[in-house]
Amino acid sequence: MRDQIRPLLDGEHISNEIALLAEIGRDFAAESADLGQTLNQAIRRILDYLDAEAGSIFLLDPETHQLSCQACAGPLDITGLKLEVDHGIVGRTITSNCLQSVRDVAQDPSFTGFVDAQTGFTTRSILCAPLQIRGQALGAIEVINKKSADGLFSRADEQLLVALASLAALAIHNARMAAALVEQERMKKELELAGEIQRSLLPPPRGDDFPIHGLNVPALEVSGDFYHFFELPDGRICFCLGDVSGKGMNASLLMAKTISLFHCLAKTLRQPGTLLSAINGEVAETATRGMFVTLVSGIYTPQTQNVVFANAGHQPPLYRDCCGNFREFEAQAPPIGIFEAAEYPEQSVLLEGGSFYLFTDGLTEGKLQDGAMLGEEGVRRLIEQISHLPPAQRLQEIAAHLQFPGAALHDDLTLLVVDSYPAALLASLRLPAVPDSLPEVRSATRAAGQAAGFDNVTVDNLALALNEAAMNVIQHGYHLTRGKELWLEIRLSHEALIFDLIDQAPPVLPETVRSRPLDEIRPGGLGVHLIRSIMDTMEFAAPPAGFGNRLRMMKYRRTSGHAT
Structure with missing residues (x-):
């Protein structure tokens, strides 16, 4: 050619x-x-x-x-x-x-x-x-x-x-x-700016003595998830957590509008159900067709530890009590923006030393390192494992379980926890698992009992219970094997003095830990009965990763209304 x-x-x-x-x-x-x-x-x-x-x-x-x-x-x-x-x-x-x-x-x-x-x-x-x-x-x-x-x-x-x-x-x-490269760079800068604006709408971090903490980890530069909280003049705290349908800039704009409406209206509308109805009316009138917001709004009274909230089609909030029991609260109304006239019933929960968790589906549908979905049961197990940590640190630990080098998040991840008066760490001991460590266990227990305001008889009884519990780990968990260790953490909350005895012995089945009948005459075997008679609660809680057991014992304080 x-x-x-x-x-x-x-x-x-x-x-x-x-x-x-x-x-x-x-x-x-x-x-x-x-x-x-x-x-x-x-x-x-x-x-x-x-x-x-x-x-x-x-x-x-x-x-x-x-x-x-x-x-x-x-x-x-x-x-x-x-x-x-x-x-x-x-x-x-x-x-x-x-x-x-x-x-x-x-x-x-x-x-x-x-x-x-x-x-x-x-x-x-x-x-x-x-x-x-x-x-x-x-x-x-x-x-x-x-x-x-x-x-x-x-x-x-x-x-x-x-x-x-x-x-x-x-x-x-x-x-x-x-x-195309110029357009990509322009879009990147616009998304970065939008991300900065979104982050500026979130509340600043608070100290460990504040009862509410939140965390937002966007999967992309901008997020459709959000949370917010602020204090009212009377000491109560308004909070919310939501998830906008869709992705990208449209979701980002609706997120900004919803969080702005919450911050403005919640100052005067202090009933969560009424507040959600007002937000719904505004969003339903102007939202792009097909877009909606799942949203939980609540108000917390620190003095009474009471949480009142309303749920607009969001993931069920999860309450964990001080003994590790969980309760979830299903949504009773549709998401924001679907119907112009919608009512949002209110629910309530008394924390009593527990914690109230809100999260988006980025948590339940999050992928673990092996590719498996975390799921609802996984969320409960994870919360139980990190329950001994301060509230803000708990949220960081939860997010860390779904973030891996080189792997992007499947979806935006947003968490919020409402905690009762945070438990202050009084002692954290790491001791050789030998009888010679028992005096230090008793000394730390007495100091904590006195700090909690217990009388001298109760303080001595607490020291006796911890001495018995630690000796059980040394003798029955480790079988007196040298080179082993045990850990004792003591925390003081508004409600109780909390003892966590942690070991690396083989896991104990809770049903095998039983008191021997008192009329059975033979040496030893009354340790469990002694501990239960002194403590108000005694249970095996989920241990930290890599450990065998966590024995949690609690003694209620008189100020909480429980008998000592």
Whole structure:
């Protein structure tokens, strides 16, 4: 084929063609960011060199599959003219991906004459080359009416136009890639700014002595999840946690609107159900069709440890009491934004030393390192394992279980905990599991009992119970094996003095820990009975990861209303 179209040119013609290719190539390389200007300059130079009367460059829109004139030269300006991809000689060039040389358009059935009929221009001959790169059609270059004596384009013209089309196609491809990179960078900066704005809407972190803490970990730069809380003048604390349907900027904007409505309206509407109804009315009136918000709103009274809340179609909140028992509260109303008139019933829970957890489905549907979904039972196990930590640290530990190097979150993850008066850490001991460590156990227990305000008899009894519990670990858990360790953590809450005795012995089945009948006369075996008679609660709680057992014992304080 190359032999058929290769012209016999003298050295001057070859030199001129090379110069033209180099000149247009420099234009494309230097000005590809301003594609329209570059294409117009290129088509003018091509017309001058080929001695043609008119010319144009059509590009294919990949979305509409229409051809659009992006540049032209000659007596008529047809910039912006749109054609169907199968229309005319230009369309045939693109669909066939072959050069089209038409010496007499009157004899070509593909020639429509549309422009000639509209303008009075007369088209006699056409040379049209496809713009394509790696088999992808981009458009076509068309030149019209050779001005030479016979008015026909030569084989040399054909060869040159094919070469110029290759240059143009590469320039167009590069320009589009550059534009796409610029657009990506612009979008990235806009998303970063939107993320910063979203984060600024979240409340600042509070100290460990504050009862409410939240955490938001977006899967992308912006998040549809949110939480908020603030104090009222009377000491109560308003809080909420929600999840906007969908992703991206639309979800981000609805999130910003909802959290702003909550912050504004909750200052005066202090009944969670009434507050959700007001927010729902605003969101339902203006939200984009199909978008909604699942939302829990509540108010916490620290003095009474009472939580009153309403749930608009959100994940069931989870209450964990001080003994490790869980209770969940199902939603009793639809999400925000679905029905303009909706009522939101209120529910309540008395914390009494427990914690109230809110979270989005990014937690329950979160993936563990082995790819398994955490699930509702997994959430409970995880909360139990980290229940000894301060509230804010608990949320960090929960999130850490779903975040791994090189792996993106499956969904936004947002958590909020309402905690009763946080338990202060009075002692944390790591001791050799030997009888010689028992005096230190008793000493730390007495100091904690005195700090809790117990009388001397109760303090001595507590020391006796902890001495017995630690000796059980040494003797029955480790079987007096040297080189083992035990850990004792003592915390003081508003309600109770809490003892956690932790070991690395084989896990104990709780049902095997029973008191021996008092009338069974033989040495030993009354330790469990002694501990139960002194402590108000005694149970095996979930141990930290890598440990065998955690024996939790609690002694209620008089100030909480429990007898000592």
